[in-house]
Every structure is written in C-alpha cells, then in structure tokens.
Amino acid sequence: MIRFNSVHKWFKDLHVLNDINLEVKAGEVVVVCGPSGSGKSTLIRTVNQLETISQGEIWVDGVNVADPKTDLNALRAEVGFVFQHFNLYPHLSVLDNITLSPIQVKGMDKAAAEARAVQLLEKVGLAHKKDAFPAQLSGGQQQRVAIARGLAMDPRVMLFDEPTSALDPEMIGEVLKVMKDLALSGMTMMVVTHEMGFAREVADRVVFIDHGQVLESAAPAEFFSAPRTERAQQFLRQVLTPMR
Amino acid sequence: MNYHWDWAVFFKSTGIGDEIYLDWFVAGLGWTVAVALVAWCIALALGAVLGVMRTLPNKALSGVATAYVELFRNVPLLVQLFVWYFLVPDLLPERAQVWFKQELNPTTSAYLSVVACLAFFTAARVCEQVRTGIQALPRGQTMAAMAMGFSLPQVYRHVLLPQAFRIIIPPLTSEFLNIFKNSSVASLIGLMELLAQTKQTAEFSANLFEAFTLATLIYFVLNMSLMKGMGWLEKRVAVPGLIGSGGK
Amino acid sequence: MRFHQKLIASAVVGGLLVTPAFAEGTLDKIKKTGTITLGHRDSSIPFSYLANSPQPIGYSVDIANKVVDKLKKDLNMPNLQVKYNLVTSQTRIPLVQNGTVDLECGSTTNNLERQRQVDFSVGIFEIGTRLLTKKTSGVKDFPDLKGKNVVTTAGTTSERLLKSMNAEQGLGMNVISAKDHGESFLMLETGRAVAFMMDDVLLAGEMAKAKRPADWVVTGKPQSFEIYGCMMRKGDPAFKKTVDDAIRALYKSGEINKIYAKWFQSPVPPKNVNLNFPMSPEFKKLIQNPTDKSAEQM
Numbered sequence: 001m002i003r004f005n006s007v008h009k010w011f012k013d014l015h016v017l018n019d020i021n022l023e024v025k026a027g028e029v030v031v032v033c034g035p036s037g038s039g040k041s042t043l044i045r046t047v048n049q050l051e052t053i054s055q056g057e058i059w060v061d062g063v064n065v066a067d068p069k070t071d072l073n074a075l076r077a078e079v080g081f082v083f084q085h086f087n088l089y090p091h092l093s094v095l096d097n098i099t100l101s102p103i104q105v106k107g108m109d110k111a112a113a114e115a116r117a118v119q120l121l122e123k124v125g126l127a128h129k130k131d132a133f134p135a136q137l138s139g140g141q142q143q144r145v146a147i148a149r150g151l152a153m154d155p156r157v158m159l160f161d162e163p164t165s166a167l168d169p170e171m172i173g174e175v176l177k178v179m180k181d182l183a184l185s186g187m188t189m190m191v192v193t194h195e196m197g198f199a200r201e202v203a204d205r206v207v208f209i210d211h212g213q214v215l216e217s218a219a220p221a222e223f224f225s226a227p228r229t230e231r232a233q234q235f236l237r238q239v240l241t242p243m244r
Numbered sequence: 245m246n247y248h249w250d251w252a253v254f255f256k257s258t259g260i261g262d263e264i265y266l267d268w269f270v271a272g273l274g275w276t277v278a279v280a281l282v283a284w285c286i287a288l289a290l291g292a293v294l295g296v297m298r299t300l301p302n303k304a305l306s307g308v309a310t311a312y313v314e315l316f317r318n319v320p321l322l323v324q325l326f327v328w329y330f331l332v333p334d335l336l337p338e339r340a341q342v343w344f345k346q347e348l349n350p351t352t353s354a355y356l357s358v359v360a361c362l363a364f365f366t367a368a369r370v371c372e373q374v375r376t377g378i379q380a381l382p383r384g385q386t387m388a389a390m391a392m393g394f395s396l397p398q399v400y401r402h403v404l405l406p407q408a409f410r411i412i413i414p415p416l417t418s419e420f421l422n423i424f425k426n427s428s429v430a431s432l433i434g435l436m437e438l439l440a441q442t443k444q445t446a447e448f449s450a451n452l453f454e455a456f457t458l459a460t461l462i463y464f465v466l467n468m469s470l471m472k473g474m475g476w477l478e479k480r481v482a483v484p485g486l487i488g489s490g491g492k
Numbered sequence: 493m494r495f496h497q498k499l500i501a502s503a504v505v506g507g508l509l510v511t512p513a514f515a516e517g518t519l520d521k522i523k524k525t526g527t528i529t530l531g532h533r534d535s536s537i538p539f540s541y542l543a544n545s546p547q548p549i550g551y552s553v554d555i556a557n558k559v560v561d562k563l564k565k566d567l568n569m570p571n572l573q574v575k576y577n578l579v580t581s582q583t584r585i586p587l588v589q590n591g592t593v594d595l596e597c598g599s600t601t602n603n604l605e606r607q608r609q610v611d612f613s614v615g616i617f618e619i620g621t622r623l624l625t626k627k628t629s630g631v632k633d634f635p636d637l638k639g640k641n642v643v644t645t646a647g648t649t650s651e652r653l654l655k656s657m658n659a660e661q662g663l664g665m666n667v668i669s670a671k672d673h674g675e676s677f678l679m680l681e682t683g684r685a686v687a688f689m690m691d692d693v694l695l696a697g698e699m700a701k702a703k704r705p706a707d708w709v710v711t712g713k714p715q716s717f718e719i720y721g722c723m724m725r726k727g728d729p730a731f732k733k734t735v736d737d738a739i740r741a742l743y744k745s746g747e748i749n750k751i752y753a754k755w756f757q758s759p760v761p762p763k764n765v766n767l768n769f770p771m772s773p774e775f776k777k778l779i780q781n782p783t784d785k786s787a788e789q790m
Contacts, residue, residue, distance in 0.1 A: 077392070150392075
C-alpha cells in the first residue's frame with residue numbers, strides 16, 4: 001500500500017530523512033517510534049506530501065506521490081490524516097467538520113454525507129455531540145471527531161501523527177480504543193506514537209527511526225524483547241520506565 | 245459670548261425654492277450613506293482578495309498586493325481624491341473624457357470619483373486586516389484542510405476566511421466607521437454630503453454652532469447604529485465555546 | 493432662557509470658546525490692554541492675504557490700518573499695539589463674537605443673517621456676481637447657461653443664486669460647488685464647467701492669475717450686488733462710530749482712490765499681477781453715500 005524507496009530529505013544542511021526504505025502492506029498496522037527530532041513526524045507527512053522529499057520515491061496505492069505530475073488533492077482525499085493537535089475547524093459544528101470534505105471534495109450529496117457522518121460518530125462514541133462545536137469538547141473527544149473526519153473520506157490508509165501526545169492522560173485510552181477498533185476492522189494504518197502498549201498489542205510491525213534512519217523494523221514481540229541496536233535499547237528503556 | 249442662538253433655524257427657508265435647511269441635512273446624509281456604503285462593499289471585496297494574495301506562497305501575487313498596500317496607505321487621502329477626480333479622467337480616451345467631464349451630471353462624476361477613491365484607499369486597510377486575520381490562524385488549519393484533499397482556493401473559502409473574518413470583525417468595524425468619516429472629503433470636490441451641507445448651512449444662515457451641532461449629532465447617531473449593527477453581526481457569527489467570541 | 497442657551501452652548505462647544513465678560517466696550521478694552529486684534533484672511537487676494545511677510549496685506553488691511561490710525565489719535569495712544577489673527581470663513585463670526593478678534597476687515601459680505609450675529613461697518617467695497625468663461629464658449633449671459641455645467645465656490649451667495657435660478661427659472665443647470673476659488677477655476681479650466689459664477693472682483697483675480705488671461709472674459713448682467721464690510725461685536729456703538737468715521741473720512745478725502753488703485757489697478761504681490769479692475773459705478777455710489785446696510789436692504 002505504501003512503499004518508500006531510498007527516500008532522502010534535506011532541510012538546509014540537516015539530513016532529515018536518510019535513505020528510507022519501508023513498506024506498509026494493505027491491512028497492516030505499522031507503528032513508527034523514535035526519540036524526538038528523529039524525523040518520524042516528517043516521515044509520516046511525506047506520505048501525503050504535507051512535506052516534500054528531496055530524493056527517492058514514495059508509492060501510495062500504485063501512485064508515486066513525489067512525481068510532480070501527481071494530483072495531490074486526489075491523493076490526499078484517499079489518505080486519512082490525524083494530527084497531534086486535532087486541527088478541527090473551530091467555526092464548524094462536529095457534523096460539519098466531518099461532512100465538509102466529502103461534500104466539497106468528493107461532491108457527495110449533503111444528506112448522504114450527514115448520514116455517513118452520524119454513523120462514524122457512533123463508531124467513535126460521539127453521536128450525541130454532532131451539533132457541538134470543537135471548543136465545547138474535551139481533547140479526547142476532539143481527537144475522536146478528527147478520526148471520524150478522516151474516515152469520512154473512506155480512505156485507503158490512515159496516518160496518525162502522535163495522536164495522543166497532546167492529550168491529558170485520562171483521555172488517551174478512549175482515543176487508543178477507537179484506533180484499535182479501526183485496526184481490527186482491517187484498516188491500513190501508519191501510526192507515529194510513543195504509546196508502546198498500543199504498539200505491542202495492535203501493531204503488526206514496529207519501525208524505530210533515529211537521525212532520519214530506519215534502525216529497526218520488526219514484529220512487536222521481537223522489537224520489544226530483543227532490540228538489535230543500542231539506540232533502540234536506550235529508547236525503550238526511557239519510554240518504558242519514564243520515572244526510573 | 246453674544247451669539248444669537250436660533251435652534252429653529254433648521255426649519256427656516258434657505259431662500260432656494262421652498263427648501264428648508266433641514267432638507268439639506270437630509271440630502272447630505274443620503275449622499276454620505278450612499279458614498280460610504282458603496283465604497284465599503286467594494287473595499288471589502290477588493291481588500292479580501294488582496295489580503296488573500298498577500299498570504300499566498302506565490303511571490304509575484306503577494307508582491308503585487310504588498311505594492312498596492314504601500315501605495316494606497318501612504319498617499320494622503322486628499323491627494324488620492326484629487327488624482328481620481330482631476331487626473332484619472334484626463335487619462336481616458338478623448339471621447340470618454342468628454343462624457344465624464346461634460347455629459348455626465350457633475351454630481352455623478354464627483355460621486356464616482358469619491359467612491360473609487362474611498363474604495364481603493366480603504367481596500368488597502370481591509371487587506372491588512374484580512375492578512376493579519378489569516379496569519380493569526382494556526383498553521384494546523386491549513387495542514388488539516390490540505391490533508392483532507394482541499395485545493396488552495398477551497399482551503400481559503402471553507403477554512404481560513406470564515407475564521408479570519410470572525411477574528412477581524414472589531415478592526416473591520418473601525419474601518420467601516422472610518423469610511424463614513426472619510427466620506428466627508430467628498431465635499432472638497434463639490435459633492436454635497438453631510439459636511440458640505442453643514443458648512444453651507446453655517447455659511448448661509450450664520451448660525452454656525454447650530455449647524456455643526458446637528459451634524460455632530462447625526463454623525464454620532466450614525467456611528468452608534470453602525471457599531472450596534474456590527475456588534476450584532478459579531479454575536480451572530482460567534483463560534484460557540486470560543487473565548488472572546490461573544491457567544492455562549 | 494438666556495441661561496439655558498448658555499448651558500447648551502457650553503455643552504455644545506465643549507468649553508472651546510471661553511466667554512469673556514463684555515460689560516466694557518471695545519474702546520475700553522483697547523485702552524486697558526493697549527492692544528487691538530485685527531482679523532485677517534490668508535488668501536482673499538487682494539483684500540486680505542499673506543504674501544511674503546508674516547503680516548497680512550491687502551485693500552481691506554489698509555482700511556483696517558486707517559481705523560487703527562484714528563484710534564491712536566482719538567484715544568491718544570501712539571503706541572497702540574496691533575495683533576493680527578488669522579480667520580477663515582467658518583471662524584470669522586465666532587472669533588469676533590467671543591472677543592478674540594476686535595475688527596475683521598477681509599472680504600465679508602454684509603447680509604441679514606450675519607447682522608443677527610455681528611455689526612457691520614459702512615461698506616468698504618461693492619461687488620456684482622457675474623460669470624467668468626472662455627472667450628470662445630459662446631456664453632454671454634445667464635440665460636445661455638441653460639442645461640450647462642456651472643461652477644461656483646461652496647458657501648457663497650453665488651451658489652445660492654445659481655440654485656435659486658434653477659429652482660425658479662427652471663434653467664436645468666448642473667451646479668458644481670468647488671471648495672475654493674482656485675478649485676472653481678480649475679474646474680473651468682479643465683472643461684468640467686463652461687462658466688464660473690462669482691463676485692466680479694474675484695473673477696478678475698482668477699483671470700489675472702491664469703496662464704493666458706486673454707483667453708478669458710468676465711461677462712453677464714450682475715445677478716446681485718453685495719457690499720463688503722468690516723465686522724465687529726454687536727451693540728458697541730462707540731467703537732462702531734470710530735470705525736465708521738475712519739472709513740467715511742477716507743471716502744471724503746478721496747484717499748480711498750489711492751488705496752483702490754494700489755490694489756486693483758497695479759501689480760500686486762505675490763505674483764505681481766494686475767487685476768485691471770476699475771471702480772464700478774455701484775461702488776462709486778457707495779462712496780458718495782456710505783451705508784452699513786446690506787445690498788438687499790437698499
């Protein structure tokens with residue numbers, strides 16, 4: 001579904017992505033982790049070209065996204081993206097947040113878009129909030145709405161960029177649960193997160209990157225029990241025993 | 245001070261036909277409103293386009309908008325008015341010049357010049373408000389909209405502008421009031437708006453204080469109603485839950 | 493009632509205008525302070541204007557100075573100080589009323605509305621309202637203006653007359669009210685108007701300043717006559733008599749002819765143009781029979 005072929009990105013002198021080769025198969029859930037500044041957020045944003053790359057190829061469902069001829073808007077409509085800070089549209093109700101793109105981008109009929117939105121809201125447990133505005137919701141609720149908004153486009157793949165990092169601890173669980181349900185339904189997912197519990201339980205594969213390089217790519221059981229690189233070992237020690 | 249007060253002056257004959265001075269004020273107010281409202285609509289539309297242009301990644305477009313703002317904001321309004329009224333018509337082709345200067349009713353040609361002048365002047369100011377409004381929005385809004393497959397025009401239309409305009413209602417209100425006050429420059433090219441009628445009443449009746457008092461009162465009531473109107477608009481479009489949005 | 497009006501007045505002008513006590517007349521005030529304040533204009537050429545010095549010059553200023561000379565003699569105050577205070581058409585009446593200016597000699601028409609606010613001296617000039625037009629325009633008199641664009645200066649009697657003609661004779665003119673005489677002439681010059689209606693002497697002034705004075709002509713039967721006068725505070729007969737006597741003396745001695753020739757028939761600063769404006773029969777009559785009435789009262 002997603003394939004990185006020798007992807008490089010420089011930002012001025014900084015080598016942000018260094019020879020990334022990676023594949024996410026259809027139906028697979030891949031967790032990307034690494035220390036802050038490692039390039040993992042940049043990496044996930046290159047998939048729908050919110051970040052450009054300097055060199056290499058990224059194929060999404062048979063389309064090379066780095067090709068200047070690619071219709072990015074059409075590509076992005078097929079790729080759901082969930083942000084760390086939710087980025088809901090504050091001036092629109094929950095329902096309008098979800099239906100805006102289906103109606104405007106896909107030309108969907110308003111009634112159909114709303115019916116689908118309500119369905120998705122039920123799925124994330126927020127049907128009763130459809131007329132609320134984002135500022136009236138908690139962080140966890142906003143992030144669930146953001147997931148529903150991404151799903152409303154019926155994407156081939158969902159990308160999550162640290163979806164729980166901006167949340168209060170008591171809200172993390174509700175968001176992870178929605179993501180887990182989504183994974184179980186067979187969605188292809190690429191998730192940047194520090195939630196190692198989620199990675200262990202839900203991911204098919206864990207990718208560890210540092211200094212813009214993929215250092216490990218393994219099944220969770222293998223990654224957590226026997227990380228091969230020193231840096232991954234150190235990272236795991238820090239995230240698993242934060243209090244030390 | 246031995247000033248001869250006469251508040252009944254407004255109901256006295258002006259000596260022209262059967263007009264009374266109050267008629268002049270009514271006519272003047274009509275022109276003031278006609279100038280300000282029409283110029284405002286143009287300024288708002290043009291200013292929004294320019295404001296968007298200034299925030300675009302395209303260097304040429306944002307450069308054009310920047311140059312526009314610098315030009316129209318830094319040349320005094322009066323100078324601009326004289327350019328529109330005396331200079332611009334001379335740049336027209338011969339036939340159009342004759343039409344504009346002689347065949348067109350002089351009130352109409354003065355009106356067109358004032359409206360153009362105020363619209364282009366105020367557009368530069370509106371542009372800056374729109375630009376700051378857009379730039380005040382978190383970058384995540386654009387990112388989120390792009391990630392949902394929106395084209396750039398759609399991002400502006402559905403996500404950025406609705407939010408930016410809500411933010412800038414208060415500064416836009418003051419621009420709106422300003423255009424009413426600035427419309428008094430029309431008196432300098434012979435359009436008999438409120439200030440011109442006031443001066444004329446003062447001159448003809450020699451009851452200067454009464455005339456200017458009434459004008460002050462009219463401007464005051466006008467501004468208060470405009471502010472109330474804009475306040476109502478701000479409340480109406482307020483986003484529930486947002487701090488400082490005026491709504492619950 | 494008066495008290496109420498004063499209350500309103502102070503509320504209205506926000507204390508901008510201080511109300512001095514005028515128990516005393518202007519003559520007493522001059523004696524006490526050793527100073528007289530003359531109001532003047534900045535560009536009423538050649539009546540009262542500023543040219544190369546900070547002191548105003550002009551026909552009306554010369555007349556005012558003759559009044560000052562008489563005051564010096566009458567009051568036995570050879571060292572009487574003269575202060576000049578700039579006024580505009582909007583400020584001239586209130587500044588006289590509130591005591592800032594004692595005497596305003598400029599180009600102020602004596603009319604009934606103003607007589608309710610101030611007293612006028614005997615007339616110092618008389619004008620007729622006429623037309624300035626291009627020699628080739630074909631306009632000879634007012635009836636030729638039917639359906640045409642005519643410019644005049646805002647707030648002048650000519651403006652009122654033009655609008656009345658439209659209302660009463662159905663001339664269907666488009667009246668343009670320009671902000672000052674210079675702009676009125678610009679409207680005429682740029683072809684926005686075929687004629688400029690104004691006081692004949694002012695028209696002569698604009699014509700003299702034009703690039704090619706010979707292209708222009710002052711024409712048409714005067715639609716009204718107006719007498720210019722000096723303004724002073726109402727109800728001060730002693731001061732008014734001094735002013736009137738000084739002006740009458742100029743007329744009687746014929747000295748007025750010298751002053752007139754200096755400003756209207758010789759080159760005057762700042763551009764040294766000559767208005768070539770001989771004394772009109774109406775003004776000659778006024779000199780014979782000086783009056784402080786307005787032209788409409790005659």
